[in-house]
Amino acid sequence: MLRNYYETDYIHTMRDLLERSEKKYGLDYAYKELDPERNLHSYTFVQLREDVDALGTSLLERALQGKHFAIVGESSYSYVVSYMAVSMGLGVIVPLDKELSKEELHKLICKSDAEVLLYSDLLSDDVEEMRGICPEVHTFINISMYGTKKESLSILDLFQEGRSLINSGNLRYKTLPIDRNALSAILFTSGTTGVNKGVMLSHKNILTVIHSAFSMFRFSDVSFSVLPINHTYEFNLHVLGCLYGGITLCFNDSIKHVKDNLKIFQPGMSLMVPMIVESLYKNIWKEAEKNNLTKHLQYGIWFSNLIRKVGIDRRKLFFKPIAESLGGNLQTIVCGGAPLRPDIVKGFEDIGISVYNGYGITECAPLIATNCTMKNIAGSVGFVIPDNLVRIADTDEDGIGEIQVQGDNVMMGYYKDPVSTRKTFTADGWFKTGDLGYLDRKGALYITGREKNLIILANGKNVHPEELEEYILDHLAYVKEVVVYAPLSPEGHEVMIMAEAYVEDQFLIEKGVDEVKKILKEDISKLNHKLSVYKRIHDVELRECEFEKTSTKKIKRYCIEREALSHVKYHH
Known part of the structure; x- marks a missing residue:
């Protein structure tokens, strides 16, 4: 049990977080990113505060206070500004996965009661169609800062509009009251079970974990962002955490550029x-x-x-x-x-x-x-x-x-x-x-x-599939992914343990499908001898493609279970 923690400042609202960071880190760089032409752009903590205030002021004057704002886009500085602007007493932010289909987006937009859609160029071509299928959304704002696509309302226009209002003495947004216990964000779970629930988080919920994280860690001064920004793990702990700690956060623009970007940003x-x-x-x-x-x-x-x-x-x-x-420097x-x-x-x-x-x-x-x-x-x-x-x-x-x-x-x-x-x-x-x-x-x-996921066999024994999956991955180097499960018998019992495995491409090319199937079955049989009888895997199938995953790379188990139900096989 840990008894000693690092000393950290308590913060109560998103505004406290932003003001603290501006005062403490000022002209240090808060965020760095590459535009579509791969030119580097850097933004200071002072600029972040100014841009958030400008956007928030403009949105407030458009009578959007109290609304739910859905946001869809890749990791970027403008995404952070948009999220923060909404969270400073203006409304409720609803981050959505950019990998969702238009139908899935519509479903979650409706479910969250969003009336404003903040989107990047990624979704630009679909906006007209979205207007038709999302009549409840009355305001569409393109948050891309480097795009060539001209939209009726863009974040750059709103920045300019907000600055003009502030310069003329409009301080309404800067003095909005914030209740730290009030709803700040609705986050939809990633759906490994096939069901998306809207998790309601307050300022208190979010800022508590930032305080805890910095009580337990001392971090480097430059960090690298590779995960989807709509997830709580990435946004709350990484994006907001770096803001709290004065850490420069560098956004990866594409999974295919990870190696190059690590060399450009040189994160710790x-x-x-x-x-x-x-x-x-x-x-x-x-x-x-x-x-x-x-x-x-x-x-x-x-x-x-x-x-x-x-x-x-x-x-x-x-x-x-x-x-x-x-x-x-990593x-x-x-x-x-x-x-x-x-x-x-x-x-x-x-x-x-x-x-x-x-x-x-x-x-x-x-x-x-x-x-x-x-x-x-x-x-x-x-x-x-x-x-x-x-x-x-x-x-x-x-x-x-x-x-x-x-x-x-x-x-x-x-x-x-x-x-x-x-x-x-x-x-x-x-x-x-x-x-x-x-x-x-x-x-x-x-x-x-x-x-x-717990497998309860007909004999009453409990088996943790994750334990067996780790066991297989530890011992069979050629297996890239594996899922262990137990299909139901017609009587509704989980009668035996099965596995599906996806192997390394090179191994498959060298050996051929038939040989790999043979090797896989033989190796699983050998591993079974080291397991308790009730934990033994009765059959293993070679999978032709990777398992379907969420955007945070978790395997969607319900898809495998659904497939198993459609063609149950029993081997004795």
Whole structure:
């Protein structure tokens, strides 16, 4: 259990956050980004405050106070300005995933009661159609700052309009009252179960996790943003966190430019999800193999670890080429979204990069626990943040039970869904995460699986599919993705455990489909011998394509379960 925390300032509203950052960091750079022509643009904390006030003033004078603002776009400075302008007492912001179809966008716009749509050039071609299918939206604003497309209302026009109003003495927006307990944002869950719920967060919910994060970490002065900005993890902890900490946040413009952008921005840290972290780690070893340097790297790690035991750290020197491929300064990766394999954490630590795995959920704004600068335990998701409480409910014989949370970061409820809200809280007011885990004697939290994913066999035995998936990935290097599940029998019982695997492309090319199927079945059979009888995988199928995922790279399990129901196969 952590007993000492870093001293941090409490902030109460988004305006407090913005004013504090402007006063404390002034002309330092808050955000950097590349335009479509890949020209670099940088914005200071002072400019951010001025642009937020200008946009907010213009929107207020258009009689938009109290409205719900949907926002769709890629990670950008203008996205941050738009989000902040709405959040400063003007209205409620509703971030939506840019990967959604027009039909899905319409559904969530309706569900959130949005009347204003803030969008980037990405959606520009669809705006006319959106006007037709979203009659409830009366105001459309293009927030792209570098686009060539001319819209009836653009963020640049609103900046100019707002500045003129402020210069003429209009201070209405700057003095808007803000209730820290009032609804600030509606965030839709990413839908791994196929259902999107609107999570209601207040200023208090959001700012609580920023305070907690900085109580547990000391960060670099430059960070790199690669995750979708509409998610709570990326926006609350990364975008707003960097604003709080005076950290320059650099936006990645495309997944295909990650390597180049790391070299341009040279960040010291980044927030990622396990799939990206694991991909980076695999690429390090692929590059070593391609250049016949695998043994050289293995020896370097062995020797480096040996001399570190006597206090000599030469990782910066030994692994300089790897560091340069990641921009040259990357020292810290904070990883959330799912538990991260301990060998990946150790692997990065061996070459001089600290990876801190944490745990959160949208309903908790999102942070619940994290490893941190003071203590990092591989395999765990760290320690409960200082601003909330965690308990493990309904534990089994191994001490595993549902993780339940109480604290100022816990949501107000689901938007217009009192039934789901009631179901997700206990009678004594604890939020039920639906995740299974346990706390060890040191107070570190471990995630063992998702309650909804738990396989309950006909014989009453419980199996955590995530445990088996990790076991397969740890032992079969050629398996890129795997999902373990149990299809239902006609009687409604989960009778046996199945697996679907997607393998590395190169392995498939070298061996061929039939040979890979044979190898996969043989290897699963060998692994089964090391498992308890009830945990054994009865059949494995080779998948032709990657699993369908959410925008934060989580596999949509309900899609696999739906496929399984449509063609159940039993093998005895």
